[in-house]
Amino acid sequence: MNAKLKVWRGTPGAPGRYEHYEVPFEPGQTVLDALRWIRVHHDASLAIRFSCINANACKQCLIQADGKTVYACTTRLAEREMTLEPLPNKALVKDLVTEIAPPDERLQGSAVPRKP
Amino acid sequence: MRLQTDVLIIGSGAAGMYAALEAARHGARVMLVDRSLIGRGGATVMAQMTVAVALGEEQPDHWEHHLADTLKAGRELCDPALSRLLCEEAPACIREMDAWGVGWARKSGHISQVQAPGHDRPRCVYVDFVNTGPAVSKTLRARLQRTAEVQRTGDLLVTELALRDGACVGAYAVHTATGESIPIAAKTTIIATGGLTRIYARNSASINMGGDGYALALRAGAELIDMEFVQFFPIGHLAPRLVGMDPIMWDPFRYKLGGRLLNAEMREFLQEDGRYVAARDHATYAILKEVAEGRGSPHGGAWLSFQHCSERELRAAFGPVIDRLAANGIDLTRAPIEVAPIAHYHMGGIRVDAEMRTSVPQLFAAGEAVGGANGANRLSGNAITEAFVFGRRAGLRAAGLAGNTPMPVPASARAPAARRPELNPAAEIARLQAVVNQHVGPLRSRAGLARALDYLNALGAACAQLPAPHGSVDAEWLDLHDLRNMRLVAECATRAALERTESRGAHQRDDFPDMDPAWRVHQKLRLAADGLRLER
Numbered sequence: 001m002n003a004k005l006k007v008w009r010g011t012p013g014a015p016g017r018y019e020h021y022e023v024p025f026e027p028g029q030t031v032l033d034a035l036r037w038i039r040v041h042h043d044a045s046l047a048i049r050f051s052c053i054n055a056n057a058c059k060q061c062l063i064q065a066d067g068k069t070v071y072a073c074t075t076r077l078a079e080r081e082m083t084l085e086p087l088p089n090k091a092l093v094k095d096l097v098t099e100i101a102p103p104d105e106r107l108q109g110s111a112v113p114r115k116p
Numbered sequence: 117m118r119l120q121t122d123v124l125i126i127g128s129g130a131a132g133m134y135a136a137l138e139a140a141r142h143g144a145r146v147m148l149v150d151r152s153l154i155g156r157g158g159a160t161v162m163a164q165m166t167v168a169v170a171l172g173e174e175q176p177d178h179w180e181h182h183l184a185d186t187l188k189a190g191r192e193l194c195d196p197a198l199s200r201l202l203c204e205e206a207p208a209c210i211r212e213m214d215a216w217g218v219g220w221a222r223k224s225g226h227i228s229q230v231q232a233p234g235h236d237r238p239r240c241v242y243v244d245f246v247n248t249g250p251a252v253s254k255t256l257r258a259r260l261q262r263t264a265e266v267q268r269t270g271d272l273l274v275t276e277l278a279l280r281d282g283a284c285v286g287a288y289a290v291h292t293a294t295g296e297s298i299p300i301a302a303k304t305t306i307i308a309t310g311g312l313t314r315i316y317a318r319n320s321a322s323i324n325m326g327g328d329g330y331a332l333a334l335r336a337g338a339e340l341i342d343m344e345f346v347q348f349f350p351i352g353h354l355a356p357r358l359v360g361m362d363p364i365m366w367d368p369f370r371y372k373l374g375g376r377l378l379n380a381e382m383r384e385f386l387q388e389d390g391r392y393v394a395a396r397d398h399a400t401y402a403i404l405k406e407v408a409e410g411r412g413s414p415h416g417g418a419w420l421s422f423q424h425c426s427e428r429e430l431r432a433a434f435g436p437v438i439d440r441l442a443a444n445g446i447d448l449t450r451a452p453i454e455v456a457p458i459a460h461y462h463m464g465g466i467r468v469d470a471e472m473r474t475s476v477p478q479l480f481a482a483g484e485a486v487g488g489a490n491g492a493n494r495l496s497g498n499a500i501t502e503a504f505v506f507g508r509r510a511g512l513r514a515a516g517l518a519g520n521t522p523m524p525v526p527a528s529a530r531a532p533a534a535r536r537p538e539l540n541p542a543a544e545i546a547r548l549q550a551v552v553n554q555h556v557g558p559l560r561s562r563a564g565l566a567r568a569l570d571y572l573n574a575l576g577a578a579c580a581q582l583p584a585p586h587g588s589v590d591a592e593w594l595d596l597h598d599l600r601n602m603r604l605v606a607e608c609a610t611r612a613a614l615e616r617t618e619s620r621g622a623h624q625r626d627d628f629p630d631m632d633p634a635w636r637v638h639q640k641l642r643l644a645a646d647g648l649r650l651e652r
Binding site: 050 | 291
């Protein structure tokens with residue numbers, strides 16, 4: 001049994017695209033598990049932001065799944081196609097990574113453009 | 117872009133943040149950088165457990181009692197000067213955190229202290245409910261936000277320390293969000309990047325705990341110490357699948373509720389009688405022995421049961437956490453869960469003196485990145501304590517030295533010409549973690565360690581140099597960076613483990629099962645032109 005993921009890929013200022021992946025489905029798996037599986041088995045260039053992996057302590061893996069803002073590490077994978085996108089209200093960095101740090105905790109003078 | 121500062125601090129867990137506050141308090145301009153987000157990427161924010169400190173709030177206590185327990189747990193291998201500093205200065209740091217509003221749990225008007233395994237009395241403070249690490253991180257981060265002398269920068273990965281005449285004069289960093297290379301000139305530098313537990317497949321670490329600080333220190337000429345001693349937390353969560361909780365979460369449950377650790381025959385094999393008393397190294401080997409002898413739980417660990425507790429008792433002790441367990445289909449009144457050892461903490465690290473100075477001038481270290489304070493086995497609760505105490509000391513001394521040091525001329529960014537190796541670095545990291553877990557884990561043998569070393573040596577050529585990143589969030593490059601550091605520190609742990617022909621604390625050899633008094637020595641590692649050098 002496979003889960004299907006439709007993942008937004010792209011960088012600021014260029015048209016993005018959706019890529020489709022199939023991931024072996026195991027009950028209990030999370031969306032972050034699936035994204036990490038994709039990086040190991042298909043495409044290590046997929047950019048995602050996370051740190052604590054599973055504990056929901058770092059609060060960094062915020063993305064949109066099927067149009068809802070969620071933590072990828074606590075959202076269970078479903079046996080259907082899920083659409084994963086970067087947060088719409090934060091500046092895009094790359095793929096599913098957005099600029100979520102407060103301005104005074106970023107590199108001063110670095111400009112990450114807004115998602116068009 | 118070029119940056120400059122008096123004190124550069126790499127890593128924003130409790131050690132790095134405390135160091136930043138202390139350095140600023142002593143007049144330094146500070147730059148606190150983290151490859152992840154400030155205060156959210158290291159081990160501290162994940163700590164769900166307790167903090168050891170001789171406050172004497174629960175029962176009379178003295179730091180010398182805390183020190184005696186720390187030395188005993190360390191199996192005769194602690195650096196006494198570091199252990200003493202940890203225990204003696206802990207009360208001041210814990211009280212300062214209290215004044216800053218961390219919210220240590222209280223009862224009857226005093227700070228609550230619980231008894232953890234290896235302590236002779238109730239000594240461990242905590243924040244309810246299993247919120248110690250997040251509360252510590254939030255408190256320090258909020259304090260930093262009100263400290264103008266400290267500039268905080270996330271998404272900045274230090275790839276190499278800058279040296280001049282053998283002294284550390286700052287670092288080379290990559291702003292991962294843009295891929296820009298950024299040299300940072302600094303009068304003094306503190307490494308506070310935590311440990312190396314990510315080199316294990318089964319670990320309780322964040323993805324940033326791949327030994328970055330050790331690799332930076334080694335390549336700058338500093339010495340590492342006790343690299344063979346990796347602590348496995350015995351009762352890390354194993355099954356059923358649990359999301360949204362740290363795998364170490366059963367520790368606070370056992371502090372408060374006891375719990376029974378059972379084998380497949382539903383028999384307690386540690387003679388704890390429902391109490392939480394077994395030291396971490398002993399409990400780890402006892403579980404592995406049950407599994408090896410066919411008495412493990414279905415997923416290869418042990419059962420942990422809280423079925424003696426009522427729903428009301430569980431709710432009183434852990435409030436909302438019980439709902440999070442229910443969302444994972446776990447009802448502790450009805451069924452036990454499965455637990456097994458998990459790589460949790462590294463006793464070894466960068467060799468420092470009691471002022472947190474490394475052997476490289478102007479380079480300091482703090483927190484888990486420091487080796488020696490906890491010997492061959494860390495006492496429960498000492499990790500956050502050492503982060504506070506060593507961070508504070510490093511901040512004080514780095515600020516003091518920076519006051520007498522001229523600003524170094526900012527070095528130019530390096531332009532590495534290395535080509536990318538032909539491998540999927542994310543997959544190779546997973547392979548490395550599997551090899552290290554199998555052969556450099558809690559039970560070791562010459563044959564297994566030699567096999568791990570063969571693998572790590574074969575990986576050496578692909579990791580010889582770090583190529584340049586391409587653009588924003590070059591995820592493959594980040595993995596290459598991590599693989600390179602993980603390979604180096606895994607080699608350190610493996611080489612030291614192969615050499616130590618005895619069993620002591622967290623280092624257990626099935627071919628040398630006894631502790632050997634002749635091995636009451638530290639092994640040191642440094643990087644020479646022809647590779648790692650191991651010395652006693």
